[in-house]
Amino acid sequence: MFRKLQSVRLFLLIGLLLSIIYAGYGIYYKIRYWGFSFQPNQMTDVWTVEANISFEPTGDPIRVSISRPINTGSFKILDENIIAPRYQVQKDSKRIILSSSPRQKNQNIYYRVLLYDNVAEKKGIKDDKPHKVDIPLWDEQRKAVAYTILDRSKAQEGDRVQQIIRLLSQTPPDETVLAFMPERKSLKETADVICDLLAFERIPVHIVRGVRLEKDKKAFKSDVMIEAYLDSQWIIYNIETGEKGLPKDFIIFQRGGNSLVDVEGGENSLTRFSVMKSLTSSFNMAEHRAKTAHQEKLFAYSMYSLPLSEQNSLKWLMIFPLAILVVVVMRNMVGLKTMGTFTPMLIAMALVETGFVAGLVCFSIIVIIGLLIRAGLSRLNLLLVPRISAVVIFVILMIQIFTILGYHFHWDIASSALFFPIIIMAWIIERASIIWEEEGLKNAGKEVFFSVVVAVFTYFIIVNDYIRHIMFAFSELNLVLLFIVMLLGTYTGYRLTELIRFAPLSRSRKE
Amino acid sequence: MFEKWRFWATPSELKAAGVLGMNRRNFEIIAQHNKRRLYPLVDNKVLTKQLARQVGIQTPNLIGVIESQHQVRQFLSLVKGHKDFVIKPAQGSGGKGVLVIKSYTQNHFRTASQRVLRFSEVYQHISNILSGLYSLGGKYDVAVFEELVHFSTMFQDYSFQGIPDVRIIVYQGYPVLAMMRLATRESGGRANLHQGAVGVGIDIQTGKAIAAVQHNRPVRYHPDTGKDLFSLQVPFWREHLEIASKGYDMTHLGYLGADIVLDRELGPMMLELNARPGLAIQIANQSGLQNALRRIDSLPSKSANYIDRVNAVLDRATDKNSDAFILK
Ligand SMILES: Nc1ncnc2c1ncn2[C@@H]1O[C@H](COP(=O)(O)OP(=O)(O)O)[C@@H](O)[C@H]1O
Ligand SMILES: [Mg+2]
Numbered sequence: 001m002f003r004k005l006q007s008v009r010l011f012l013l014i015g016l017l018l019s020i021i022y023a024g025y026g027i028y029y030k031i032r033y034w035g036f037s038f039q040p041n042q043m044t045d046v047w048t049v050e051a052n053i054s055f056e057p058t059g060d061p062i063r064v065s066i067s068r069p070i071n072t073g074s075f076k077i078l079d080e081n082i083i084a085p086r087y088q089v090q091k092d093s094k095r096i097i098l099s100s101s102p103r104q105k106n107q108n109i110y111y112r113v114l115l116y117d118n119v120a121e122k123k124g125i126k127d128d129k130p131h132k133v134d135i136p137l138w139d140e141q142r143k144a145v146a147y148t149i150l151d152r153s154k155a156q157e158g159d160r161v162q163q164i165i166r167l168l169s170q171t172p173p174d175e176t177v178l179a180f181m182p183e184r185k186s187l188k189e190t191a192d193v194i195c196d197l198l199a200f201e202r203i204p205v206h207i208v209r210g211v212r213l214e215k216d217k218k219a220f221k222s223d224v225m226i227e228a229y230l231d232s233q234w235i236i237y238n239i240e241t242g243e244k245g246l247p248k249d250f251i252i253f254q255r256g257g258n259s260l261v262d263v264e265g266g267e268n269s270l271t272r273f274s275v276m277k278s279l280t281s282s283f284n285m286a287e288h289r290a291k292t293a294h295q296e297k298l299f300a301y302s303m304y305s306l307p308l309s310e311q312n313s314l315k316w317l318m319i320f321p322l323a324i325l326v327v328v329v330m331r332n333m334v335g336l337k338t339m340g341t342f343t344p345m346l347i348a349m350a351l352v353e354t355g356f357v358a359g360l361v362c363f364s365i366i367v368i369i370g371l372l373i374r375a376g377l378s379r380l381n382l383l384l385v386p387r388i389s390a391v392v393i394f395v396i397l398m399i400q401i402f403t404i405l406g407y408h409f410h411w412d413i414a415s416s417a418l419f420f421p422i423i424i425m426a427w428i429i430e431r432a433s434i435i436w437e438e439e440g441l442k443n444a445g446k447e448v449f450f451s452v453v454v455a456v457f458t459y460f461i462i463v464n465d466y467i468r469h470i471m472f473a474f475s476e477l478n479l480v481l482l483f484i485v486m487l488l489g490t491y492t493g494y495r496l497t498e499l500i501r502f503a504p505l506s507r508s509r510k511e
Numbered sequence: 512m513f514e515k516w517r518f519w520a521t522p523s524e525l526k527a528a529g530v531l532g533m534n535r536r537n538f539e540i541i542a543q544h545n546k547r548r549l550y551p552l553v554d555n556k557v558l559t560k561q562l563a564r565q566v567g568i569q570t571p572n573l574i575g576v577i578e579s580q581h582q583v584r585q586f587l588s589l590v591k592g593h594k595d596f597v598i599k600p601a602q603g604s605g606g607k608g609v610l611v612i613k614s615y616t617q618n619h620f621r622t623a624s625q626r627v628l629r630f631s632e633v634y635q636h637i638s639n640i641l642s643g644l645y646s647l648g649g650k651y652d653v654a655v656f657e658e659l660v661h662f663s664t665m666f667q668d669y670s671f672q673g674i675p676d677v678r679i680i681v682y683q684g685y686p687v688l689a690m691m692r693l694a695t696r697e698s699g700g701r702a703n704l705h706q707g708a709v710g711v712g713i714d715i716q717t718g719k720a721i722a723a724v725q726h727n728r729p730v731r732y733h734p735d736t737g738k739d740l741f742s743l744q745v746p747f748w749r750e751h752l753e754i755a756s757k758g759y760d761m762t763h764l765g766y767l768g769a770d771i772v773l774d775r776e777l778g779p780m781m782l783e784l785n786a787r788p789g790l791a792i793q794i795a796n797q798s799g800l801q802n803a804l805r806r807i808d809s810l811p812s813k814s815a816n817y818i819d820r821v822n823a824v825l826d827r828a829t830d831k832n833s834d835a836f837i838l839k
Contacts, residue, residue, distance in 0.1 A: 332534060384642035434644075438607055439706055492535040499519045501727060502532075505797060506524035 009490050016483035019476075026476035033295040034304075040469030047075075047213045048276045049251060050308050053109040053261050055269035057102060062087075062265035064098040066111050067209070067254040075115040075251055083110040083307075094254075107266065110307060115251060130204030130229045136196050146200055148176050158242060161205075161228045161235070164197050165242035187224040191239050194226055204229035206256035208236060213249040217275040218309055222253065222260050276308050303475070315472045319462045321481040322471060323348060326461055328488050330454045335495030338451040339431050346424050347451065348458035354416030356459065360452070362416045366398055367448065370429035371436070378433065392426040529799030531790060540804070544683070544765025545786050552762045553784040556601045556655050566761045568754050569780045571597070574656040583637045586656070587617070595659040598637060600645040600652045604785075606701050608645030610636055611659065611674075624672055624700040660780060663773045669693050669711075669743060671735040672700035677713065677751055677771045677779075680788055680800065683813055684759035684820050686752045687803040689713040690795040691745065695725070696735045709733060710795030711740050716825055718748030722797040729797070750779045752824060756817040758784050768792075 030036040053064065064084075068091075069077060082089060087098040087109070098109065138146070149167065152174065156163040168177055168190065181193050191207045198205040205228040212223045227236045236246045246252070253260050263269040299305055303314050323345050330336045330344075338344050351359040373394050377387055399417040406415025428448065436444035461467055471477060494502075525532070531540070553559055563570045574596055575589045590596045598610040610633070611623035620628045628636075637654045639645070646652040662674040669675055673694025680688045690710050694700045697707035704710050709730060712722040720743035723730050732739055745751060755769040758781065768788025771779050793799050807813075814820050 335533065384639060384644045439703075443705070490538065492532070492538045494522050494525055494530070494532040495534065498530075498532050499522065499525065502525055502528075502530045502793065502799075503518060503520040504724070504727065504729065505528045505530050505793060505799060506520040 009487070012483055012487045012490065016480065016487060019479040019483050023474065023476040023480050027474050030474065034299065036473045038466075038470060038473075040465045047115045047251075048308060049113050049115065049211050049213070050274050050276075051111045051261070052272045052274070052307070053111065053263070053269065054106060054272075055263050055266035056106050057104060057266050059102050060265035061102055062098075062100045062107070062263070064109060064264070064266070065262040066096045066098070067257070067260045068094060068096055069113055069115070069210070070094075070252045070255060077113055077115055079112075079114040081112050083112070102265065112308075113251075130234075133199050133202050133204050135202075136199055142180075145176060145180050146197060149174075149180060150197060150200060152176060159230060160201060160203060161194075161198065161226075161230065161237050162242040162244070164194060165237060165239055168194065169240055169242070187239060191224045191226050194239060198228060208252055208256075209254045209260050210250050210252040211273055211275060212247065213251060213275055217273070218312070220273055222271070222273060223250070225250070227255060274308050276312065315468065318471045318475050318478065319468050320345070321478045321485075322467065323458045323462050325481050325485055325488075326458045327454060328485050330457065332488055332491060333495060335497035336450045336454060337447055338454050339428055339447055340424075340451075343424055343428065344451050344454035345458055346421050347455035348462060350416075350419045350421065351455065351459045352463050353419040355412060356463075358412040358416045359419070360456075361413045362402065363420060363452070365413075366395065366402075366417065366420065366425055367429060367432065369398060370395060370425065371433055374429050374433040375436075378437070388426060388430050391429055392422060395422050395425045395429070525799075526801075529802035529805075530793055531800040531804070533790060535801075536790060540766045541787055545767070546763075549762055549764055550786050553764065553767070553786050554602055554604075556599065556603075556783060557653070559784055560657075562761045563781055566757050568757050568761065569777060571657040571660050571774075571780055571782070574658060576601070576656065577637060577641070577654040580638060580641055583634055583641070583654075586633070586637055586654075589656055593658065597657050597659055598633075598640070599655050599657070600640040601655050602646040602650065602652050603640075606703050608636070608640050613659070623674075660772045660777075660782075661775045663746075663775045665746060666693075666743075666773070668736045668738040669733060669740065670702075671695050671733070673698070673702055673708075674772055676702055676782060677745060677773075678788065678792060679715075679751065679755035679769045679771065680792060680803075681755045681759050681767050681769060682804050682807045683765050684756055684817065685807045685810075685813075686715055686755045686821070686824050687807060688792050688796055688798075688800055689715050689718075689751075690792045691720075691743065693733065693740075695733070704789075704791045704795075709740065710791060711743055712792075712796030712798070713743075713745055715752075718745035718751065719743070722795065724794050724797075727794055745773070747773065747779050749821065749825065752821045753817055754779055754781050756820045759820075760817055762786075 049069075051066070053066070055064075064087075068080070069075070071077065082096065082098070084098050087100045090097045090099070096111070150164070153160075153163040153167040156166040158166065167174055168181075170177070173183065181189070185193075188207070195205045195207065205226055208225045208227045209222045210225070224239065225236050226239055227234050229235075235244055237244060238247070261269065261271045303311060306314070324342075327338075327342060327345055331338065331341070347363065350363075353359075354362065370391065374391055377390055382390065399420070399422065402414040402417035405411060406413070406417065428451070432444045432448050435447055520528075551558065552562060557573070557576060560570050560573055574593060577583060577586060577589065595611075595613050595615075597612070600608040603609065612620050612633075613623055614621045618630045620630070620633050622628060640652055640654040643650050643652050660674060666675045669691075670693040675691055675693045677689060677691050679686050690712050692702035692704060693709040693711060694702050695707055695709055699706065702708045707726060709723055709725045711720045712724075713719065714721050720741050723740040725734060731741065751771050754771055758767055758769045759765075762784060764784070764786050766786075766788070768785040770782040770785065772782050773779050790800070810823075814823065
């Protein structure tokens with residue numbers, strides 16, 4: 001029996017050793033050829049903007065035209081690539097044109113640009129002279145309303161453009177404005193109205209489309225601003241606030257013109273953008289480095305060449321083995337008793353979404369209210385399954401109420417309720433209340449408390465930028481973790497809590 | 512001076528004291544000596560009772576079993592003719608869901624802890640048992656009705672309500688460590704150490720108390736009755752050991768805990784067997800399990816006969832020479 005244990009350990013130790021060697025080489029390789037580093041966000045303001053264009057072919061020849069980012073000087077394009085299998089690609093300075101013979105299946109095209117903040121050479125947008133402005137061809141009634149609005153806008157502050165924008169975005173909305181444009185409108189619609197109104201004033205204006213860089217944005221439409229020619233220069237305005245000037249984090253894809261992406265030979269076309277900062281960007285840098293080092297094959301099959309949304313999800317997954325290790329250590333080496341094996345991990349995941357303090361407070365409130373409700377339920381003497389189900393429903397209702405309250409009163413604490421896994425919460429409540437009934441409040445509290453302690457530990461690990469970066473960039477470390485976890489499974493030494501629990505035994509011996 | 516306040520022990524100190532830790536218990540003792548397929552024998556109290564009868568272990572008589580919800584309403588007719596009875600989940604553990612009814616009428620049921628339950632509450636309790644509330648993994652279960660053990664008045668003042676039971680750890684058929692668990696007011700009449708019951712270490716050869724703890728701390732007197740715990744002497748000690756040792760013949764579990772209670776008229780009876788007995792018994796005995804297990808491991812041959820095994824354990828105390836022989 002003893003020998004058996006030894007051979008299992010030996011086997012796992014060899015595995016661990018091999019995995020360490022493998023991980024070591026992996027890390028060396030990635031640093032050497034792909035330029036990965038241990039530092040997260042090393043190239044801080046490197047951004048990847050990805051547009052995902054999907055459409056259903058109509059059966060006609062396909063032609064997709066995509067706007068390219070305009071070099072305003074504030075950002076520099078490091079790389080640009082297109083994933084569009086078997087399309088013919090043509091580029092000019094403004095647009096990329098993909099064409100193909102008719103196709104059948106739904107098409108998905110990815111256009112990805114890698115940009116970095118070009119602090120050194122900031123310069124204005126190149127001024128090109130505006131065309132002559134034509135007044136929109138409207139019926140008299142609509143024209144009259146437009147003139148009223150223009151008149152009224154003079155009461156607002158700022159230049160002409162700002163005055164109009166501010167009037168339009170006033171809350172509560174101006175009555176004339178309401179008659180003029182729909183109450184719920186897209187940014188594009190608002191921008192169109194502003195452009196039309198400015199045309200009456202003979203101010204040259206056009207829509208500017210682009211992407212505002214925010215960390216880990218996923219699946220959104222392009223952002224819209226307008227640009228007007230005032231005092232013989234082009235000025236960019238925020239169409240909601242009227243604020244002047246190009247925001248630091250705005251990438252212009254198009255000035256004037258109709259749309260960022262035109263699809264011919266396809267219908268129901270949909271363009272979604274996603275933005276990712278730093279880490280992945282440095283991975284995109286890696287692609288260049290891989291190419292120059294002639295290591296691109298391997299890179300192509302690594303997770304760093306996947307589409308961004310997949311990478312984001314994987315980045316999240318890659319941290320879990322470490323979280324699992326924490327749970328194993330806490331239970332088998334420290335000896336903390338937690339509710340359910342992985343409950344603390346799930347709580348920790350929720351805390352990442354909710355923010356630490358808000359999440360903890362919200363969690364406690366849900367559990368406490370849940371316990372009170374559960375105490376009431378146990379008087380009703382319901383059967384087990386219906387009772388747990390009732391607790392689940394109560395938790396759902398509670399989360400609903402919290403979320404509504406949180407939204408209206410801007411209580412972060414309440415709105416974080418949405419992120420806690422419902423079944424887990426119900427299970428914690430049910431278990432805690434049973435322990436309460438069977439072993440007293442103290443034991444119940446203790447178990448919930450320890451679960452939260454382990455959750456907090458786990459939280460601080462998975463929320464740490466360094467650790468997240470390292471586990472994602474050097475994911476072969478997870479193999480090492482696997483063997484460590486298995487080796488811990490053969491740990492037969494004392495648990496930390498046992499050193500306290502059995503302390504009287506060592507003392508009585510000495511006396 | 513600092514030593515005096517130290518509330519922890521170092522691993523090497525525990526090792527020297529022969530303390531068995533949870534990890535080692537799971538990995539080296541339970542995993543190696545208790546085959547998984549044997550667990551159902553002790554995890555199901557009805558089955559345990561049947562097996563116990565076959566090897567001649569006395570257990571509280573089975574009154575009946577309720578297996579489905581629609582039988583629950585008629586539970587009174589099941590216990591007809593019994594003054595008192597106990598309801599428990601067949602697959603329960605740790606005393607969960609055990610209801611001890613000392614006396615009852617049509618609508619009032621008085622429990623051992625002097626609570627009075629209404630019919631609907633008892634009904635509910637049985638119903639909960641069936642739906643698996645108290646059972647391992649929440650599986651559907653059956654409710655076992657058995658006769659109440661009228662515990663010997665001998666232990667009257669040693670326990671606050673509740674019935675004191677003796678837990679004996681049996682390793683490869685040899686009883687190695689024993690303790691008695693005494694209910695307190697704090698433990699709510701239950702004999703569960705982590706609820707605040709008192710654990711009294713019992714000398715395996717003599718049945719005499721050797722140490723006592725509550726909440727991991729040594730105690731001398733029962734916190735509620737004030738009785739001197741060290742005066743405790745379990746009668747019919749040999750019978751206790753025999754029951755425990757037979758538990759091995761019955762299950763072939765190499766590491767098991769036998770729970771034995773003393774009935775006023777019927778003598779020692781086995782309440783249940785446990786395939787994963789806890790480690791608190793070491794604290795109650797103020798002595799580690801590891802040494803005791805080693806001693807059995809080093810026996811030159813192990814006997815297939817429970818009488819021989821019990822003799823081996825008892826002899827050690829009376830005859831120093833044979834002790835040396837066994838320990839060789
Ligand atoms: N027949 C009985 N008569 C009196 N008390 C009993 C009886 N059965 C159980 N009990 C009480 O309930 C406790 C738990 O019962 P037990 O059969 O050991 O179930 P568990 O497996 O849940 O520990 C015992 O320690 C004892 O105090
Ligand atoms: Mg028991």
